[in-house]
Structures are given as structure tokens and as C-alpha cells.
Amino acid sequence: MTNPPSVTSLITDFNELGVQDRLSLLLEYSDNLPSLPARYLDHPDLLERVEECQSPIYLFVEVNEDDVVHLFFSAPAEAPTTRGFASVLHEALNGLPAKVVLEVDNNFPDEMGLTVAVSPLRMNGMRAMLARIKRQIREKTA
């Protein structure tokens, strides 16, 4: 497992902050989660529900002909933690080559210093999102 610079810099950004500021940074990510493009807004059936998350979150992975990964998420405003996790994954992984994403450490969510502020169930939800992203990539590049 090797983390690309986008993942290691996220881990550094979060860990340099105090616990409250880590939550503020996660909220910034939550606020900035890109909205779904029209092609998915009209076709919610294409999205995959992340069952492991406490709040409803859906994701979809595109892998284009150059094997570049594009991620799409949908999560409600009432679930800012879940939205924040989705947005962090978007920041870290969107636009990377498929094989780079598949090599990302499955446990990197636990390295972000959030386990002191966020319950284990929720951290589990973020790892589950990552696992589902990888599974979709494997299916689409097989």
C-alpha cells in the first residue's frame, strides 16, 4: 500500500491542527462537497448506497478511457460528518489513475487524527466508502 501525495498531505493537514480545528476543517470539506452532475441527479438508481454509514450516502465511480478515476457523492446537509468524509475522499482521490487509487492504504482514514473526536462507527463508515470506491474501480477496470 502506497499513499499518493494528495493523501499524505491531507493526513498532514489534519494532524497539524488541534482537535477542534480538525473538526472545523472537516466542516469546510463538508461545505465544499461538489454537487452531483445532472446525469446522476436524474438517475439516482446509478448510485451505490454505502450501507455502513449511519447517514444516507450514495456514491458512484467513473473510470475513463485513460484509467482516470472520477468520484461522485450524494449526502444530505443534515449529515455533515458523512459529507465531510466524502469530500475528503474526493479531494484525495478524484482525478488519480485507477491503479494509484487501488494502492491507497485502506486505513488512511484512521491516520487523520479524527478518531479522538469522531466515534469508531463513523470512522468505519469512511473506510467503507473507500472500500466501495476500490471495488467499483476493480469492477470497471476488470
Next chain:
Amino acid sequence: MPVPFDPSETFAEYANPEVLVSTEWLAANLGSAGLVVLESDEDVLLYQSGHIPTARKIDWFTELNDDVVRDYLSGTDFAALLSAKGINRDDTVVIYGDKSNWWAAYALWVFKLFGHSDVRLLNGGRDKWIAEGRELTRETQDFATTQYPVVERNDAPIRAFRDDVLAHFGNPLIDVRSPQEYSGERTHMPDYPEEGALRGGHIPSAASVPWAKAANEDKTFKNLADLKALYLDEAGLKAGDDVIAYCRIGERSSHTWFVLKYLLGFESVRNYDGSWTEWGSSVGVPIVKGTEAGLAPAPRR
């Protein structure tokens, strides 16, 4: 100093109408001397994303539990926490939160372990406040810290431990989890990840009343007639009963505990916070699987 009670007609029928405030009352009383508003949510970022003006956050995960032992704060820790939040022993504390006040009721129950006398819930919680288009802010206000006294926790009146449950058989138990958790089909909430209990099912003789049945669509508490239908007619509780409620870790059952204790007026109601994550992994305790309550074994004392 405590602030006056909400005189709303809606609450008058409950056994203890003073434990609830309406959104109208809170909007009119924000900023009153002696009133502290706390938000307690399941989602730990929700407060930061926008909260009722003047509200302070209380975090069930990081602030109400002991870091090491599976237990709540000590008296010293609680005094430090409330001092840091600027709360005096005689202040009125109004708690609200997401999910029909589920986590707000949990925080209220912990406050009651330390005997804080005036703690109330905002009826309908965060969702009702938002649905009515009332103001939310991301601004936090400065406040002075206080010297909250060290009060030893008094568990016995409202908290049950595993051995208390074993000794309680023959008296009513209420299981507030989902029907699938009750029957043993699963050991965690639908849509929630697995969270370690080794056996599925329920405590013998416990009646199944999922906690959210006590709440209306708009997240307020159901009226007295509906609550009586639910807990007396359907679940079979009788006036004067000694009741224990449980769920998975004691949070959902805090909501039911609040309803039984303050709205229906049962004097002896305890929350078994060890709940299914303890009982379902405990060696040698009786368990019933399936939808039938099962017979109470002989109490173990």
C-alpha cells in the same frame, strides 16, 4: 437562577410539564439570565454546521464518557465539564438535538445522574426548530466559566447495571430497539454498522416498543393518550410499576426513559446503559430469540 417554566397548554397533560419547552418559548427566552442552551447530536459536526443562537455544544462521544473505563464521568470530571461550559448548579439547562432528541435525552439522563435539577428538552429538537425556519448561526458566543460544585454521581435511582436486571425479573422490561434487533435477526440497528454483541435476541420478558414510536413526525413527543396506548395498553405497563428500559448502548433507551419518567410519571424507571452490547456478550445470562417476549426467569439476587 432558574428561568420560569413554559406554560404551553400542550404540555399541561404530562406528569411533569416543566421538563419540556416549545420552540416558541425558547425563541422568546434566548439570552435570559440563568438559561443555558446545549446541543447534543449524533452527528458531531452538526452543531458546527449551524446551531440555535447562544447554544453551546455538548459532545456525547468525547465529553460524557470516561476515556478508559466503560462508564460515565466522575463527579470531578462533570464539575470540570460544566464549569467549562459556563453552567451553574441552579441554572436552567435546555438541551436539544438531532433525531427526535435521541442524544439530547441521553445527555439529560447523564445530567440527572449528577442531580442537576432543572434540565429540560426542546420539544421537537433541532429538526422542528429548522422546519419552522428559525435562526441558525455558526457564531459561538463568549461566556464566563463557572465553578460548578463536585457532586458525586448517584446511579441507583435511574441507572440499572447487569446484575440489577438479573434481580429485576418479574418486573417489566422495555426493549426499545428495532424489531430485527429484538428478534435476534441482527445485533445492530438497520443501516448501522455491526457493533459487537456476540448473541442476538432480547432479555426474557422484555416488551418491544421501538423508541421512535414515542415521537411524532415533527419529532415532538406524542400526546398523553397516544403514549398511554403505547406503553400501558400495548406494552402492558401498569401504574406504579418498576421499569427498566434498554437498547444497544443506552442512548435510545434514554429517550424512552424520559417519556416514562417525566411524561407518563412512572416513579421508578431505570435505564440499563450496558444494554445489548453488554447483555448480548455476557456469559450465562438468559436470552430469548424471536418475536415472543418469553417468560421471566427467577430473579437472581
